[in-house]
Amino acid sequence: MKIVREWLEELLDVSSYSDEEIASALTKAGTEVGSYAPLSTATGIVVGKILTCDKVEDSDHLHLLSVDVGEEKPRQIVCGAPNARAGLVTAVALPGAKLPGGKTIKSGAVHGILSDGMCCSTLELGLEEKYADDCDLTGIHEFDPSSVKIGEDAVKALGLDSTVFDLEVLSNRGDLLSYEGVARELSSDLGLPYEEKEAAAPEGKEPLVQPASTTEKCSSFLLITAEGLKNKESPAWLRSRLVASGIRPIDAIVDIGNYAMLLTGQPLNMYDLGALKGNDLTAVDDYEGKFVTMDGKERDLIKGDVVISSGGVPACLAGIMTSLEASVGPKTTRVAVEAASFAGADIRRTSLRLGLASESSLRFSKGIDPAVSRRTLAIVAALLKSICGAADVSKVACYGAKDEKKVEIPFSVERINARLGTSFSSERIIEALKRDHLIVKEENGSLVAVVPSYRKDLLEEADLSEEAIRLIGIEEIKSVLPHTVLPYAPGRSLQKKKQDAVRRYLTHLGLDETITYSLVSPKLSAYEVLLPKKEDVKPVNPLTVDHSIMRQDVLPSLLQVASYNAAHGENDLSFFETSKVYGEGYSDLRLSIVLTGKRPGQGMIASRDWSFYDLKGYLEGILFLLGINEQRVRLAALSDHPLFHPGRSAYLALGKERIAVFGELHPSLVRAFALPKPALGLELDLGALLALKGNAAKAVVPPSFPSVRRDLSIVYETEVVSSEAVMAIKRSSSFIERVEPFDVYQGEDGKRVAYALFLRKKDGTLVEGEIEEAVKKALAALERLGGKLRQ
Amino acid sequence: MEIEEIKAAALEELLKASDSREVLEVKNKYLAKKGPFAALYKELGKLPPEEKGPFGKAINDARNEVSLALEAKLKEALASEEKERLLKEKIDVTLPGTSLAEGHTNPFYLIVDEIIDIFVSMGYDVVEGEDVETVPYNFSLLNIPEDHPSRDPSDTFYLKGDGVLRTQTSAAQGHEMQRHEGKGAIKLISPGKCYRRDEDDLTHSHQFGQVEGLVVDKGVSLAELKGTLEIFVKKMFGEKREIRFRSSYFPFTEPSVEVDVSCASCGGKGCPMCKGSGWIEILGAGEVHPNVLRMNGYDPSIYSGFAFGVGIDRVAILRYGIDDIRRIYSNDKRFLSAFKEEK
Structure with a gap:
């Protein structure tokens, strides 16, 4: 809501308050003032009259003007505006004048001729194009010579000098969508007396049409009719007030309606009486069919939309817009003025469905105060007489209006006080409520606040506590800390702590943590990573296809991130993300990792390609971190997953459940996302791991006897997986405590693996014979698998 | 005497020895089993008993003197040789170390983690809700009227049935109050992702993060909310920042306030960052509306509460001077590189 100070001052005496004080008072009490500035900040602009206008030789558009600006002698000005002519009264920027863009006007030569100033349009003075006249759009401003004095401040004469406050009205304060409402609110904020201006109701004959309603969505319908009107351009003062308030002037009749709405908050509708089909205006909600609004567009109305019809023909989409046919125009001489009260929710619904909003629908949506309908019509009646010369204005006809109980x-x-945590005296609280225009009375020994009809947001005591504190000032509350102390507050849950530990672990290892969108495209959603897809969770009203389905895997999002980064020249990437994923009826906490290109070097250690074992190492690290030992999970090769390299991928299972898939990505996927090579990915059901209880720590007595290491280098002719060989060695002798493969060579002639065997006896030092015996047994076990001691 | 000559010769040779090897040669020559001192001991056996004593002592003294001198010289030589060797092993200490570089954390998490830490230190529990919510928890149980604009399908993502992608972490309020069955104190924060049907642009994102705060107990007042938020804002934005409370409106709180913090880039004088006002809006809060308590099983004549909601992305944008909210979700490595956990 835009409020121009000049108009506000007519309703409330704030002459002793600065713009800043007014803005700050409104803001503190809940109506934030986004900005405040005059419509035009131009200085040094005066009203001037063109005395002579001659074409400049050698130019197709320039004129040499002699302009009277109220000084002793006229000024010589070169001007290119097509509407420059002798006798025109316009705005003149004198040398030294400053325009809103920061431009300063100087005397200087134009086309070789001295120009001592510049003639301006309102656009040059800072007015938005939508408010400008035709002459201002193409040339210089044209004043009505009778309304201005030569030499006076042109910005002032245009009504562009007064401060405009831009108010952000809270959605429960529809009463502030009017000048009277804002004046009243400001009077509460500043503690000033405020009185509503009376307006005498017209006392003519019965109106030419009668209001009626067949729907309860219209609770009251008041109207007047007026005849003998002359529709024309509105006077300058009215136009400038509308412009300053953000409404484009159209013609006098429409402008008067808008002006009165801005003043009281009651939306009005103007009908050309000549276009109405009957002698009624009836609110109905059962119309169905085409309807052409005054902007010339055809709309499809459905049952439930509130329509005002006359003689059974719709004339207005109630509270939103008049029909093209019934709207007033230059030739209108007779009007009906409607001041009705419609159910806000219904108006809003229709407005949303049609994508058609107006100043009127905005006010109905937020709720209006029917108590002002009659007075608003009185104001309109007076303006129609004074501006349009209305000869006959009817008295107010009324349907359904009754005094609402307060x-x-x-x-x-x-x-x-308890709610606020304060100890204000009852006088202070009552004073604040009274300042808020509530009536406070005592009934049977207890206090009662009577709420004015326009404050539809005040319903219970909690609301009064807000009114009291916003007018007393929140700064008056003495801060304290909550007295509430929970007996046991672990803060983050155990699972969240573990999740955070995993996140930190991966970050410490050098991976970057991402956040990506949960809503993904059907294309991304189609990749099935960890589990067979369940039914999608998806908005019925997505905004774009790119964000239309809740993801069931995180990895595809990370592939997209890697792809984006690769496209920006970054190939060596390592990202991870933990996120919930959603399918119909379930949600999982997932961890996903993507690695591409090279693993970064460490100081002088050269970088090298990421490998399967890097990724597996991270997974093992996470299991170790969470205290889950190897025996509790099962790892095996993954040979048939379409997204992974069939020979370089694996899965992890917990019981029968597959909880992770990882490895090198399938070349087709690498191509699809244009990823740097190699590219690896992991998708883990982190929630399943976090739900496991970690192995409890238990003290051990350090072994008393030393351990011995023996190495075995084995050549295989058959295919033997490492875990199988290690297990065979371990089982071959009770002295073998630990086995580590430490050198692997895969060549044309087979595979060579070197194992470190760590042996120990619990109850004594191993002797050479025992060691030899154990190593022999290990070798025999490996020979059974097809291995031979390397010679 | 012969003894004195042998000693003098040994000491002289020792004096000439220039490194540990030569010192050892001297040692071998004089103190070995077949060396000159050994020969003297053999002669000792041939002497008459009364001469054995003085002669033996003379040999021992001489040998000891030589031996001590040898050990001293050997120690000195070894030390100087080691020093020389170590100097030859010198490396360039200015070459880079072989540390493992830490990864980077998206600023979104830096902010959530910090907010969690602040409130956990004030005794709050952390409760995470679900992104997929229902209309009652997201709207109705928060006293949001049927025709409230936030419910419009143009603003909210609806799922089939009464499902909805939560538009605010306040959805946690209903769940937690109901879990407590209308009894006892609640003091929690609930961080999470939220969704609104906004076109992604410089300042809007269809996905964003919030942290909801909720305290319910007997006698929880606006003054307590004010004290809490003052601490939070100072910890989050710095002790020097001014805080302003403005009256506001949310359907689920009454009274409602909005909290502004003085603009960091201009210090409150007004600049483009704060749109000239000197203040930047950072969170909304208020006393829990009696209807919300009532609908979720708490008796508002006994209990009261306060709630607040902080926008994670917004705080990140202000804190780190991020020019475009979409950068957070782009995860551009070059953007992420600027962020790591502050220690």
Whole structure:
């Protein structure tokens, strides 16, 4: 809501308050003032009259003007505006004048001729194009010579000098969508007296049409009719007030309606009486069919939309827009003026469905105060007489208007203080409520606040506590800390702590943590990574296809991130993300990792390609971190997953459940995402791991006897997986405590693996014979698998 | 005497020895089993008993003197040789170390983690809700009227049935109050992802993060909310920042306030960052609306509470001077490189 100070001052005497004080008072009390500035910040602009206008030789558009700006002698100005002519009264920027863009006007030569100033349009003075006249759009401003004095401040004469406050009205304060509402609110904020201006209701004959309603969505419908009108351009003062308030002037009749709406908040609708089909205006909600609004567009109306019809023909989409046919135009001489009250929710619904909003629908949506309908019509009647010369204005005809019972809220000062955590005196709280224009009375020994009809947001005591504190000032509350102390507050849950530990672990290892969108495209969603896809969770009203399905795997999002980075020249990548994923009826906490290109070098250690074992190492690290030992999970090769390299990928299972898939990505996927090579990925059901109880720590007595290491280098002719060989060695002798493969060579002639065997006896030092015996047994076990001691 | 000559010769040779090898040669020559001192001991056996004593002592003294001198010289030589060897092993200490570089954390998490730490230190529990919510928990149980604009399908992602992608972490309020069955104190924060049907642009994102805070107990007042948020804002944005409370409106709180913090880039004088006002809006809060308590099983005549909601992305944008909210979700490595956990 835009409020121009000049108009506001007519309703409330704020002459002793600066713009800043007004903005700050409104803001603190809940109506944030986004900005405040005059419509035009131009200085040094005066009203001037063109005395002579001659074409400049050698130019197709320039004129040499002699302009009277109220000084002793006229000024010589070169001007290119097509509408420059002798006798025109316009705005003149004198040398030294400053324009809103920061431009300063100087005397200087134009086309070789001295120009001592510049003639301006309102656009040059800072007005938005939508508010400009035709002459301002193409040339210089044209004043009505009778309304201005030569030499006076042109910005002032245009009404562009007064400060405009841009208010962000809260959605429960529809009453502030009017000048009277804002004046009243400001009077509460500043503690000033405020009185509503009376307006005498017209006392003519019965109106030419009668209001009626067949729907309860219209609770009241008041109207007047007026005849003998002359529609024309509105006077400058009215136009400038509308412009300053953000409404484009159209013609006098429409402008008067908008002006009165801005003043009281009651939306009005103007009908050309000549276009109405009957002698009624009836609110109905059962119309169905085409309807052409005054902007010339055809709309499809459905049952439930509130329509005002006349003689059974729709004339207005209630509270939103008049029909093209019934709207007023230059030739209109007779009008009907509607001031009705419609159910906000219904108006809003229709407005949303049609994508058609207006100043009127905005006000109905937020709720209007029917108590002002009659007075608003009186204001309109007076303006129609004074501006359009209306000869006959009817009295007000009325359907359904009745005095609403005022809301009364019993309250206690103690309870309000308790809610606020304050100890204000009852006088102070009552004073604030009175300042807020509530009536406070005592009934049977307890206090009752009577709420004015326009404050539809005040319903119970808690609301009064807000009114009290916003007017007393939140700064008056003495801060304290909550007295509530939980007996046991572990903060983050155990699972969240473990999740955070995993995140930190991966970050410490050098991986970057990402956050990607949960809503993904059907293309991304189609990749099935960890589990067979369940039914998708997807919005019925997505905004774009790119964000239309809740993801069931995180890896595809990370592939997209890697792809994006690769496209920006970064090939050596390592990203991870933990995120919930959703399918119909389930949610999982997932961890996903993507590695591409090279593993970064460490100081002087050269970088090298990421390998399967890097990724496996991270997974093992996570299991170790969470205290889950190898025996509790099962790892095996993954040979048939379409997204992974069939020979370089694996899965991890917990019981029968597959909880992770990882490895080198399939070349087709690498190509699809244009990923740097090699590219590896992991998708882990982290939630399943976090739910496991970690192995409890238990003290051990350090072994008393030393351990002995023996190495075995084995050549294989058959295919033997490492885990199988290690297991065979371990089982071959009770002295073998630990086995580590430490050198692997895979060549044309077979595979060579070197194993380190760590042997120990619990109850004594191993002697050479025992060691030899154990190593022999290990060798025999490996020979059974097809291995031979390397010679 | 012969003894004195042998000693003098040994000491002289020792004096000439220039390194540990030569010292050892001297040692071998004089103190070995077949060396000159050994020969003297053999002669000792041939002497008459009364001469054995003085002669033996003379040999021992001489041998000891030589032996001590040898050991001293050997130690000195070894030390100087080691020093020389170590100097030859010198390396360039200015070459880079072989540390493992730490990864980077998306600023979104830096902010959530910090907010969690601040409130955990004030005794709050952390409760994570679900992104997929229902209309009652996201709206109705928060006293959001049927025709409230936030419920519009143009603003909220609806799922089939009464499902909805949560538009605010306040959805946790209903779940937690109901879990407590209308009894006892609640003091929690609930961080998480939220979704609104906004076109992604410089300042809007269809996905964003929030941290909800909720305290319910007997006698929880606006003054306690004010004290809490003052601490939070100072910890989050710095002790020097000014805080302003403005009256506001949310359907689920009454009274409602909005909290502004003085603009860091201009210090409150007004700049493009704060749109000239000197203040930047950072969170909304208020006393829990009696209807919310009532609908979720708490008796508002006994219990009261406060709630607040902080936008994670917004705080990140302000804190780190991020120019475009979409950068957070782009995960551009060059962007992420600027962020790591502050220690």
